[in-house]
Amino acid sequence: MQPKTIKRIFLFFIIYLPIQYALVGVIGLNGSEPWPAFVFPGFKSVFATEDNVEIDEARFFAITDNDQQKRTEIAPSHLFEGLPASQLQGFLRSNFNKQNEFSDEAKQWFRDQLERLYPGQSFSSLNIEWGVVTYRQEGNSVSLINRETTETFTISLDTE
Amino acid sequence: MESTKKNRFSNWIFNSFSVTAEGLALYRIFAALFLLLFLLPATQIYSFLGTLPADFFNPPPGPMGLFQEFPSEMVFFAMHYLLITSLISLLVGFKTKFSSIVAGVLFLSLKGFFYSVGKINHDLLIAVVPLVMAFSGWGKSLSVDSLMKSKSHTVREVQNWPLVLLALMLGFMMFTAGFPKILGGWLDVGTQATYGHYFKQFFLNGRQDLLASHALAIENKIAWELLDYGTVVFETGFLLAIMHPKSTRVFVCIAVIFHFSTMVLLNIAFLPNFLAYAAFLNWTSIHQKTEQIFSSERSAPVVSIFLFFGVILAIVFIANHIGVPDLNSDLRTSEFYLLLTALSIALYYLGSQIYQSSKGLIED
Numbered sequence: 001m002q003p004k005t006i007k008r009i010f011l012f013f014i015i016y017l018p019i020q021y022a023l024v025g026v027i028g029l030n031g032s033e034p035w036p037a038f039v040f041p042g043f044k045s046v047f048a049t050e051d052n053v054e055i056d057e058a059r060f061f062a063i064t065d066n067d068q069q070k071r072t073e074i075a076p077s078h079l080f081e082g083l084p085a086s087q088l089q090g091f092l093r094s095n096f097n098k099q100n101e102f103s104d105e106a107k108q109w110f111r112d113q114l115e116r117l118y119p120g121q122s123f124s125s126l127n128i129e130w131g132v133v134t135y136r137q138e139g140n141s142v143s144l145i146n147r148e149t150t151e152t153f154t155i156s157l158d159t160e
Numbered sequence: 161m162e163s164t165k166k167n168r169f170s171n172w173i174f175n176s177f178s179v180t181a182e183g184l185a186l187y188r189i190f191a192a193l194f195l196l197l198f199l200l201p202a203t204q205i206y207s208f209l210g211t212l213p214a215d216f217f218n219p220p221p222g223p224m225g226l227f228q229e230f231p232s233e234m235v236f237f238a239m240h241y242l243l244i245t246s247l248i249s250l251l252v253g254f255k256t257k258f259s260s261i262v263a264g265v266l267f268l269s270l271k272g273f274f275y276s277v278g279k280i281n282h283d284l285l286i287a288v289v290p291l292v293m294a295f296s297g298w299g300k301s302l303s304v305d306s307l308m309k310s311k312s313h314t315v316r317e318v319q320n321w322p323l324v325l326l327a328l329m330l331g332f333m334m335f336t337a338g339f340p341k342i343l344g345g346w347l348d349v350g351t352q353a354t355y356g357h358y359f360k361q362f363f364l365n366g367r368q369d370l371l372a373s374h375a376l377a378i379e380n381k382i383a384w385e386l387l388d389y390g391t392v393v394f395e396t397g398f399l400l401a402i403m404h405p406k407s408t409r410v411f412v413c414i415a416v417i418f419h420f421s422t423m424v425l426l427n428i429a430f431l432p433n434f435l436a437y438a439a440f441l442n443w444t445s446i447h448q449k450t451e452q453i454f455s456s457e458r459s460a461p462v463v464s465i466f467l468f469f470g471v472i473l474a475i476v477f478i479a480n481h482i483g484v485p486d487l488n489s490d491l492r493t494s495e496f497y498l499l500l501t502a503l504s505i506a507l508y509y510l511g512s513q514i515y516q517s518s519k520g521l522i523e524d
Contacts, residue, residue: 001295003174006321010173013325017332024336027221035220035275036268040333040395041282042340046348047356055360082208083277085365085490090279094218106215135363140376142363 032094052145053135058092058128062114065124072118079113096128096153104159111157126155176405177323181301181316182461183444185253188298189465190443191289192251194435195263196244197469198494199286201270206236209273217276224272231273239270250290253303260294283432288329289439296322302462323439324402330436331402334415338395346392352384354391358426367427367489370496375425394418410513412437413506420503427487429495434502441505472497 017038024037033039047053060079064070076092077083083091102110114123131149135142210233217229231239243266249259267287275281297318299305306316346353358375361367378384394414401411415437423429447461454460476494479485485496 001319003170006173007170010169010321010325010328013328017329021332021336032218032220032278033280034222035224035272035280036222036284036287038284038288038329038333038336039282040337042337042344043353043357044340044344044346045356046345046351046353047360048351048353050350053356053359055364080208082204084202084205086281087274087277087279091216091277094278095216100215102215103213106213109211109213135359137359137376140373142359 051136053137054132055135057131057133057147058096059131061127061129062118062123063125063127065122069124071127074114074117078117081113097130099153100155102155107155107157107159110155123157125157128153128155172403173321173324175320176327176408177320177440178444179296179318179320179323180444180447181297181318182447183442184293184296184298184318185300185302186447186461186465187439187441187443188253188256188293189251189302189462190438190468191293191435192247193465193469194438195286195290196247196251197473198498199432199435200244201240201274203237203240205274206233206240209277210234210236212277216278218278219276220272220280222272224276227273227276230276236270236273239266242266243270250299253299253305256299256303256305257294260290260298264288264291264294284333285330285436286432289326289435292322292326292329293439295319326436326439327402327408331399331408331411334395334398338392338398341388341392341395346388349385352381352388354387355381355384361426361428365489367491369427369487369489369491370485371424372427391418406513409440409509412440413510416499416502416506420499423491423496423499427489427491429491429499431495431498434498437502472501 020034020037021039024033024039027034047055058076060074060076061071062074064072076088077085080088080091110126111123114121129149130151130153131147133144134146134148136145209230212230214229217227219225219227243263246259246263246266249255250263264287267290271281271283271287297316300316300318341347341353344353345351358372362372362376394411398411398415401407415433419430419433450461450464451457454463472494475497479493479497485493487493487496
């Protein structure tokens with residue numbers, strides 16, 4: 001490769017890297033970060049306040065398909081077993097942060113997962129509760145100070 | 161003035177790192193083995209993604225948008241075995257440039273599908289290293305390619321600019337990790353961001369291995385705030401460090417210490433970065449020294465690399481059996497020992513730099 005071409009490659013990247021970073025910021029405001037992009041995670045959020053730590057949380061509840069409408073809490077890591085732990089929170093934010101309409105195929109997929117976890121039980125819907133949990137550390141232990149539900153979404157498991 | 165700037169620019173690109181065909185080849189073998197043994201995607205995810213309905217396919221903006229759903233498990237496995245083939249080809253140096261590019265593209269594609277669940281893990285360097293180094297001529301020695309060409313036709317000229325380009329990308333990516341922290345309030349002395357992240361990892365994600373539980377005893381807010389400031393200064397400063405090879409290497413060493421600290425406190429290893437960090441080792445010197453140690457035996461440097469990984473694998477195997485360290489989080493034993501090895505190398509380099517500088521000062 002000619003030195004002139006190599007210099008042009010460098011000039012391209014010197015200009016491209018900040019531009020793509022700006023684009024990552026703009027696109028990231030309304031959606032996911034692009035891939036591939038020359039960025040590392042910023043871990044921008046500061047969860048800690050003066051005394052406490054506040055963390056977003058998604059809780060999943062399966063509702064039984066009978067008159068009692070019993071709620072069973074399911075850990076997302078169990079419901080989505082197979083997904084790496086490092087991707088779980090992002091997966092939840094991307095797919096369950098608004099009232100989505102899921103296809104029959106997806107509803108069947110949810111029912112299959114619930115059958116795997118609770119064989120023989122029948123469920124009519126899934127409730128997803130988003131909230132903020134406040135913790136306080138006292139020595140080697142941690143206490144839950146407050147749990148505030150901010151949004152609730154429901155996925156009906158009835159197919160057409 | 162203008163020509164001085166141009167000269168500096170050229171000098172930075174073409175004269176920052178001195179490389180030899182043998183040194184680059186040794187790094188190629190190291191990189192291929194590192195990728196094959198420790199950085200291949202875990203195949204368990206293929207069956208999960210292969211059965212996920214299209215509703216959950218949220219491709220990140222970019223080329224993944226060309227797809228409508230996750231490929232089947234079979235396609236994932238086909239890509240996986242193609243990747244292994246390209247990495248073996250890279251290891252032995254067969255069609256090296258082509259196999260480097262194929263490996264890079266396959267990593268990009270596989271990871272692109274993984275991240276279409278809605279979360280990106282920022283391990284782009286896994287793909288960037290083979291893609292950039294493909295143009296360095298790292299297959300010009302210790303390779304099938306070099307054996308296949310007759311001696312008269314062998315051109316052993318190698319390029320050092322890909323290392324500078326890699327440093328530029330690494331420095332910029334580090335900056336993108338540090339800059340949002342300034343905007344997000346990491347420098348606010350009233351809150352301790354590192355503590356918040358530590359807390360989240362410890363109590364919510366169950367990352368309580370190694371020294372994590374000991375950090376609970378740190379109640380001094382100034383100590384946590386120093387970690388906030390240190391992180392921001394290190395990450396943003398990396399972009400300036402790449403201007404000079406020595407400062408690049410020093411910052412790479414600091415990065416290793418930073419990742420090791422993150423591992424012992426937060427149980428996060430971020431192993432893919434180490435593939436890129438290793439590129440800045442002085443491979444020419446490693447090649448020469450191993451040859452000297454083993455009485456000019458030509459294969460000694462290559463054998464040493466295999467031996468290095470063999471020892472690491474043996475340690476990991478034994479450690480897994482006896483449970484040292486006792487790991488209950490998602491941190492792997494191999495990650496612990498690789499980072500421990502990297503830490504020793506980084507401390508050795510920093511120590512030797514400090515020794516040389518102090519010796520120079522005394523002589524002056």
